[in-house]
Amino acid sequence: MTQPDSAMSAASVPGPRPADADGPDRIPPGQVVQSSLPVTHYGPVPVCHPEAWDLRVYGATSSGDGHRWTLPEFLALPSSEMMADFHCVTKTTVLGIRWTGVPTADVLAAVPPAPTATHVMVWADYGYGANLPIEILAEPGTMLATGREGRGLSPERGYPVRLVVPSRYGWKSVKWVRAIEYLAQDRRGFWEERGYHNVADPWREQRYSYQEQPGDGPDL
Ligand SMILES: Nc1nc2c(c(=O)[nH]1)N[C@H]1C(S)=C(S)[C@@H](COP(=O)(O)O)O[C@H]1N2
Ligand SMILES: [Mo]
Numbered sequence: 001m002t003q004p005d006s007a008m009s010a011a012s013v014p015g016p017r018p019a020d021a022d023g024p025d026r027i028p029p030g031q032v033v034q035s036s037l038p039v040t041h042y043g044p045v046p047v048c049h050p051e052a053w054d055l056r057v058y059g060a061t062s063s064g065d066g067h068r069w070t071l072p073e074f075l076a077l078p079s080s081e082m083m084a085d086f087h088c089v090t091k092t093t094v095l096g097i098r099w100t101g102v103p104t105a106d107v108l109a110a111v112p113p114a115p116t117a118t119h120v121m122v123w124a125d126y127g128y129g130a131n132l133p134i135e136i137l138a139e140p141g142t143m144l145a146t147g148r149e150g151r152g153l154s155p156e157r158g159y160p161v162r163l164v165v166p167s168r169y170g171w172k173s174v175k176w177v178r179a180i181e182y183l184a185q186d187r188r189g190f191w192e193e194r195g196y197h198n199v200a201d202p203w204r205e206q207r208y209s210y211q212e213q214p215g216d217g218p219d220l
Helices: 071-075 104-110 134-138
Strands: 054-059 067-070 080-087 092-103 119-124 129-133 143-148 162-164 177-183
Touching (some): 104 134
Antiparallel strands (some): 092 143
16 A cells, blocks of 8 residues: 555654554554545534634633634634544544644643643534543644645535544544633533543544443543
Protein backbone atom coordinates (compact mmCIF):
# COMPACT_ATOMS: atom_id res chain seq x y z
CA MET A 1 0.00 0.00 0.00
CA THR A 2 1.31 3.46 -0.83
CA GLN A 3 1.02 6.38 1.48
CA PRO A 4 -0.76 9.55 0.51
CA ASP A 5 1.99 12.08 -0.40
CA SER A 6 1.11 14.56 2.26
CA ALA A 7 1.28 11.90 4.99
CA MET A 8 5.00 12.54 4.79
CA SER A 9 4.71 16.28 5.34
CA ALA A 10 5.63 18.06 8.53
CA ALA A 11 1.94 18.74 9.13
CA SER A 12 1.36 15.03 9.62
CA VAL A 13 0.37 14.48 13.23
CA PRO A 14 1.90 12.06 15.65
CA GLY A 15 -1.18 10.09 16.64
CA PRO A 16 -1.37 7.75 19.61
CA ARG A 17 -0.12 5.08 17.17
CA PRO A 18 2.10 5.65 14.14
CA ALA A 19 -0.64 7.02 11.91
CA ASP A 20 1.93 7.71 9.22
CA ALA A 21 3.31 4.18 9.30
CA ASP A 22 2.11 1.56 6.88
CA GLY A 23 1.36 -1.97 7.90
CA PRO A 24 -1.07 -3.64 10.28
CA ASP A 25 -0.10 -1.30 13.13
CA ARG A 26 -1.87 1.48 11.39
CA ILE A 27 -5.35 -0.09 11.57
CA PRO A 28 -7.06 -0.34 14.97
CA PRO A 29 -8.46 -3.77 15.89
CA GLY A 30 -11.73 -4.75 14.21
CA GLN A 31 -11.68 -1.87 11.73
CA VAL A 32 -12.11 -2.29 7.96
CA VAL A 33 -10.40 0.19 5.64
CA GLN A 34 -12.69 1.89 3.15
CA SER A 35 -11.76 4.41 0.49
CA SER A 36 -14.19 7.07 1.68
CA LEU A 37 -16.14 7.90 4.77
CA PRO A 38 -19.91 7.82 4.51
CA VAL A 39 -21.65 10.87 5.94
CA THR A 40 -22.80 9.68 9.35
CA HIS A 41 -24.84 11.50 11.97
CA TYR A 42 -27.97 11.40 14.07
CA GLY A 43 -30.82 13.72 13.11
CA PRO A 44 -31.08 16.44 10.48
CA VAL A 45 -28.30 18.61 9.06
CA PRO A 46 -28.51 22.00 10.79
CA VAL A 47 -28.93 25.09 8.61
CA CYS A 48 -26.20 27.63 9.34
CA HIS A 49 -27.18 31.29 9.58
CA PRO A 50 -23.74 32.91 9.32
CA GLU A 51 -24.80 36.26 10.87
CA ALA A 52 -26.21 34.55 13.95
CA TRP A 53 -23.58 31.80 14.23
CA ASP A 54 -21.10 31.95 17.06
CA LEU A 55 -18.72 29.62 18.80
CA ARG A 56 -18.58 29.93 22.57
CA VAL A 57 -16.15 28.71 25.18
CA TYR A 58 -17.60 28.73 28.69
CA GLY A 59 -17.65 26.91 32.01
CA ALA A 60 -14.51 26.43 34.12
CA THR A 61 -12.31 29.05 32.44
CA SER A 62 -9.37 30.50 34.37
CA SER A 63 -10.77 34.03 34.28
CA GLY A 64 -14.30 32.89 35.02
CA ASP A 65 -15.43 34.61 31.82
CA GLY A 66 -16.49 32.92 28.63
CA HIS A 67 -15.35 33.77 25.12
CA ARG A 68 -17.27 34.12 21.88
CA TRP A 69 -16.13 34.13 18.25
CA THR A 70 -18.39 35.24 15.41
CA LEU A 71 -17.93 33.33 12.16
CA PRO A 72 -15.66 36.00 10.56
CA GLU A 73 -13.62 36.16 13.76
CA PHE A 74 -13.21 32.41 13.89
CA LEU A 75 -12.32 32.14 10.20
CA ALA A 76 -9.63 34.81 10.73
CA LEU A 77 -7.76 32.66 13.28
CA PRO A 78 -4.49 31.14 12.05
CA SER A 79 -5.25 27.78 10.51
CA SER A 80 -3.12 24.79 9.71
CA GLU A 81 -3.41 21.48 7.89
CA MET A 82 -3.13 17.98 9.19
CA MET A 83 -3.55 14.47 7.91
CA ALA A 84 -5.36 11.94 10.03
CA ASP A 85 -6.92 8.51 9.83
CA PHE A 86 -10.59 8.37 10.86
CA HIS A 87 -12.17 5.47 12.70
CA CYS A 88 -15.94 5.15 13.00
CA VAL A 89 -17.30 2.78 15.63
CA THR A 90 -19.33 1.06 12.86
CA LYS A 91 -15.88 -0.31 11.81
CA THR A 92 -15.20 1.95 8.86
CA THR A 93 -11.66 3.33 8.82
CA VAL A 94 -10.54 5.89 6.25
CA LEU A 95 -6.83 6.58 5.96
CA GLY A 96 -5.23 9.97 5.48
CA ILE A 97 -8.02 12.51 5.47
CA ARG A 98 -6.61 16.03 5.03
CA TRP A 99 -8.17 18.64 7.29
CA THR A 100 -7.71 22.39 7.54
CA GLY A 101 -8.58 24.30 10.67
CA VAL A 102 -7.68 25.68 14.05
CA PRO A 103 -5.86 23.34 16.44
CA THR A 104 -7.85 23.06 19.66
CA ALA A 105 -4.55 23.69 21.48
CA ASP A 106 -4.93 27.27 20.21
CA VAL A 107 -8.41 27.46 21.72
CA LEU A 108 -6.98 26.35 25.09
CA ALA A 109 -4.32 29.06 24.76
CA ALA A 110 -6.85 31.73 23.81
CA VAL A 111 -9.26 30.78 26.60
CA PRO A 112 -7.21 29.13 29.34
CA PRO A 113 -9.08 26.61 31.44
CA ALA A 114 -9.19 26.89 35.22
CA PRO A 115 -6.87 24.48 37.07
CA THR A 116 -10.02 22.61 38.14
CA ALA A 117 -11.06 21.87 34.54
CA THR A 118 -10.54 18.19 33.73
CA HIS A 119 -12.88 17.54 30.79
CA VAL A 120 -14.78 19.30 28.06
CA MET A 121 -18.17 18.91 26.46
CA VAL A 122 -18.11 19.83 22.80
CA TRP A 123 -21.62 20.97 21.88
CA ALA A 124 -23.23 21.01 18.47
CA ASP A 125 -26.48 22.41 17.14
CA TYR A 126 -29.56 20.44 18.28
CA GLY A 127 -27.96 19.45 21.58
CA TYR A 128 -25.56 16.76 20.31
CA GLY A 129 -22.41 16.72 22.41
CA ALA A 130 -19.37 14.59 23.10
CA ASN A 131 -17.17 14.65 26.19
CA LEU A 132 -13.38 14.43 26.21
CA PRO A 133 -10.56 14.77 28.71
CA ILE A 134 -9.19 18.28 28.34
CA GLU A 135 -5.72 16.87 27.43
CA ILE A 136 -7.20 15.54 24.19
CA LEU A 137 -7.75 19.14 23.07
CA ALA A 138 -4.05 19.80 23.66
CA GLU A 139 -3.01 16.87 21.41
CA PRO A 140 -1.52 18.08 18.13
CA GLY A 141 -4.02 16.12 16.02
CA THR A 142 -7.19 17.55 17.53
CA MET A 143 -8.62 20.49 15.62
CA LEU A 144 -11.68 22.55 14.86
CA ALA A 145 -11.79 21.95 11.13
CA THR A 146 -13.18 24.39 8.60
CA GLY A 147 -12.02 22.45 5.54
CA ARG A 148 -11.56 18.91 4.26
CA GLU A 149 -9.45 17.72 1.32
CA GLY A 150 -8.62 21.30 0.37
CA ARG A 151 -12.18 22.59 0.22
CA GLY A 152 -14.63 24.10 2.68
CA LEU A 153 -16.82 21.71 4.66
CA SER A 154 -20.10 20.73 3.08
CA PRO A 155 -23.20 21.09 5.27
CA GLU A 156 -23.27 17.29 5.76
CA ARG A 157 -19.64 17.23 6.88
CA GLY A 158 -20.18 19.90 9.53
CA TYR A 159 -20.18 23.37 7.95
CA PRO A 160 -19.00 25.77 9.20
CA VAL A 161 -16.89 24.17 11.95
CA ARG A 162 -16.43 20.60 13.15
CA LEU A 163 -14.19 18.89 15.62
CA VAL A 164 -11.70 16.23 14.47
CA VAL A 165 -10.31 13.91 17.15
CA PRO A 166 -8.08 11.32 15.45
CA SER A 167 -7.34 9.49 18.71
CA ARG A 168 -11.00 8.60 19.41
CA TYR A 169 -13.86 6.92 17.56
CA GLY A 170 -15.64 9.16 15.10
CA TRP A 171 -18.67 10.12 17.19
CA LYS A 172 -16.37 12.33 19.29
CA SER A 173 -15.56 14.31 16.10
CA VAL A 174 -18.55 16.58 16.63
CA LYS A 175 -19.93 18.26 13.52
CA TRP A 176 -21.60 21.70 13.62
CA VAL A 177 -19.73 22.72 16.78
CA ARG A 178 -21.24 25.70 18.62
CA ALA A 179 -19.65 25.58 22.06
CA ILE A 180 -16.92 24.08 24.19
CA GLU A 181 -17.79 23.77 27.86
CA TYR A 182 -14.91 23.34 30.30
CA LEU A 183 -15.95 20.86 32.99
CA ALA A 184 -14.62 20.39 36.51
CA GLN A 185 -15.78 16.76 36.33
CA ASP A 186 -16.54 14.38 33.52
CA ARG A 187 -20.06 14.23 32.17
CA ARG A 188 -21.41 11.92 29.43
CA GLY A 189 -22.26 13.24 25.99
CA PHE A 190 -25.01 12.10 23.62
CA TRP A 191 -23.70 8.65 22.66
CA GLU A 192 -21.81 8.13 25.91
CA GLU A 193 -25.24 8.16 27.62
CA ARG A 194 -26.70 5.79 25.04
CA GLY A 195 -24.54 2.70 25.15
CA TYR A 196 -21.22 3.87 23.74
CA HIS A 197 -17.94 3.85 25.62
CA ASN A 198 -17.04 6.97 27.56
CA VAL A 199 -13.36 6.84 26.52
CA ALA A 200 -13.74 5.51 22.94
CA ASP A 201 -10.08 4.72 22.18
CA PRO A 202 -10.09 2.68 18.95
CA TRP A 203 -6.71 1.13 19.79
CA ARG A 204 -8.24 -0.41 22.91
CA GLU A 205 -11.45 -1.16 20.99
CA GLN A 206 -13.54 0.71 23.53
CA ARG A 207 -16.81 0.63 21.59
CA TYR A 208 -19.62 0.06 24.11
CA SER A 209 -20.36 1.21 27.62
CA TYR A 210 -20.65 -2.39 28.90
CA GLN A 211 -16.88 -2.66 28.32
CA GLU A 212 -16.13 0.22 30.70
CA GLN A 213 -13.89 -0.41 33.66
CA PRO A 214 -14.09 1.48 36.97
CA GLY A 215 -12.67 4.94 36.35
CA ASP A 216 -13.51 5.01 32.65
CA GLY A 217 -16.47 7.32 33.15
CA PRO A 218 -19.23 8.68 35.34
CA ASP A 219 -21.94 6.23 36.46
CA LEU A 220 -24.65 5.56 33.90
N1 LIG B 1 -23.28 16.95 15.59
C1 LIG B 1 -22.98 15.67 15.27
N2 LIG B 1 -21.71 15.35 15.00
C2 LIG B 1 -21.37 14.08 14.67
C3 LIG B 1 -22.34 13.07 14.63
C4 LIG B 1 -23.68 13.42 14.94
O1 LIG B 1 -24.61 12.59 14.95
N3 LIG B 1 -23.96 14.74 15.24
N4 LIG B 1 -21.98 11.77 14.26
C5 LIG B 1 -20.57 11.41 14.48
C6 LIG B 1 -20.16 10.14 13.88
S1 LIG B 1 -20.81 8.73 14.56
C7 LIG B 1 -19.20 10.06 12.91
S2 LIG B 1 -18.56 8.57 12.39
C8 LIG B 1 -18.69 11.27 12.24
C9 LIG B 1 -18.87 11.13 10.75
O2 LIG B 1 -18.32 12.23 10.08
P1 LIG B 1 -18.62 12.40 8.53
O3 LIG B 1 -20.11 12.55 8.37
O4 LIG B 1 -17.86 13.57 8.07
O5 LIG B 1 -18.18 11.13 7.85
O6 LIG B 1 -19.37 12.44 12.67
C10 LIG B 1 -19.59 12.49 14.06
N5 LIG B 1 -20.06 13.80 14.40
MO1 LIG C 1 -19.56 6.98 13.79
